[in-house]
Amino acid sequence: MNVSGSWERAARGAMLLGADGQLRQTIFGEMSALAASTGAINLGQGFPDEDGPIEVLDAARRAITDGINQYPPALGMPVLREAIARHQQRFYGVRIDPDRQVLVTAGATEALAATIMALTVERDEVVTLEPFYDAYGAMIAYGKATHVTVPLRAPHFQPDHDDLRTAITDRTRLILINSPHNPTGAVLPRDTLELIVELAHAHDAIIVADEVYEHLTFGVEHIPISSLPDAFERTVTISSGGKTFSVTGWKIGWIVAPEPLIQATLAVKQYLTYVNGAPFQPAIAVGLGLPDEFFRSVASTLQHKCAILSAGLTQAGFTVSAPQAGYFVIADAAALGVTDAAEFCRALPALAGVAAVPVSAFVHPDRRDGFETLLRFAFCKKVELLERAASQLAGLTLA
Numbered sequence: 001m002n003v004s005g006s007w008e009r010a011a012r013g014a015m016l017l018g019a020d021g022q023l024r025q026t027i028f029g030e031m032s033a034l035a036a037s038t039g040a041i042n043l044g045q046g047f048p049d050e051d052g053p054i055e056v057l058d059a060a061r062r063a064i065t066d067g068i069n070q071y072p073p074a075l076g077m078p079v080l081r082e083a084i085a086r087h088q089q090r091f092y093g094v095r096i097d098p099d100r101q102v103l104v105t106a107g108a109t110e111a112l113a114a115t116i117m118a119l120t121v122e123r124d125e126v127v128t129l130e131p132f133y134d135a136y137g138a139m140i141a142y143g144k145a146t147h148v149t150v151p152l153r154a155p156h157f158q159p160d161h162d163d164l165r166t167a168i169t170d171r172t173r174l175i176l177i178n179s180p181h182n183p184t185g186a187v188l189p190r191d192t193l194e195l196i197v198e199l200a201h202a203h204d205a206i207i208v209a210d211e212v213y214e215h216l217t218f219g220v221e222h223i224p225i226s227s228l229p230d231a232f233e234r235t236v237t238i239s240s241g242g243k244t245f246s247v248t249g250w251k252i253g254w255i256v257a258p259e260p261l262i263q264a265t266l267a268v269k270q271y272l273t274y275v276n277g278a279p280f281q282p283a284i285a286v287g288l289g290l291p292d293e294f295f296r297s298v299a300s301t302l303q304h305k306c307a308i309l310s311a312g313l314t315q316a317g318f319t320v321s322a323p324q325a326g327y328f329v330i331a332d333a334a335a336l337g338v339t340d341a342a343e344f345c346r347a348l349p350a351l352a353g354v355a356a357v358p359v360s361a362f363v364h365p366d367r368r369d370g371f372e373t374l375l376r377f378a379f380c381k382k383v384e385l386l387e388r389a390a391s392q393l394a395g396l397t398l399a
Helices: 003-013 027-038 054-065 078-092 107-119 134-142 161-167 190-202 259-269 280-288 292-316 341-352 383-394
Strands: 102-106 125-130 146-151 172-178 206-210 235-240 252-256 319-321 328-332 374-378
Touching: 027 341, 054 280, 078 102, 078 252, 078 280, 102 107, 102 259, 107 134, 107 172, 107 206, 107 235, 107 252, 107 259, 125 134, 134 146, 146 161, 161 190, 172 190, 190 206, 252 280, 292 319, 292 328, 292 383, 341 374
Parallel strands: 125 146, 125 172, 172 206, 206 235
Antiparallel strands: 102 252, 235 252, 319 328, 328 374
């Protein structure tokens, strides 16, 4: 038995393809381990430290007690697919068929992986905004497609329309947009979404819309691109319950798309997880039916938390970009004399007792100009923890 080879394969299995297609440990794992070893407040990873609504938690407990513990249907449990259909109609006026146009997945990440693998072949081009959620680059590389990016520049992090026109061509197979956006918190306006629809039609491309932060906007309207005229027919919409209901560990996501795209994605998904999360599916269905006040309050609470953390970052000397949505705030450390955000993130737990991640982790290594001094901090934490982090950051001093 080749023991050393087995260890090598195990080590490689713990790594992910980076934006450049190379296998490495993710920065999130590195910063979380550093936070744990130093006792620093971990604002690097975007997971809440508070439970979600009691109605949702109780529904999961009931489902387990009621014996909903075996494989659900391949498309997902009808109760959740029907709740997703009602949700799309209720919030966006989009009518869908829960039996043909919805697929439940193991979180949004599996939905993205299955979609990219199902709808691309080698050398197809996939256009994303940059910075991009790091899994996009890994999935595109695994599928041997070609990753094309459109830059988002501080402080507003909106794409230039001419850049979109240049990037999206007849070689483009997928236009993968993330709005509200991770890591920047930007929300794409209607005119940008309309241009993307126009370009998708002109070049016969499919739009993939990652909308996991759809309910977490701060006074800005989230417009699902599938709700625009002539868009649904060529759009795969991806979302999940993890962020909205603070149950990121449940990994219940979904795809809404025309039936042919659902079936193509299901053909791949069945070999990934097959099915998942039986007792959590009816619980997320309960969450999607909660009153409007819940959805308003979850967004307003996050906005308040963002203000607490942003104040501490500003006092420390960072230049802070106000997010329009999501879990994260971007802070520029250039005014502090920082030139390499990744190295600064490795030092920050010792300097201030707080962990963050560099925005360069969301950018291709060859295109980091303009992102080298940016850090991402998560504010989806308890208020008292954010107040302590803000105080520690405000007292930051650099030698």
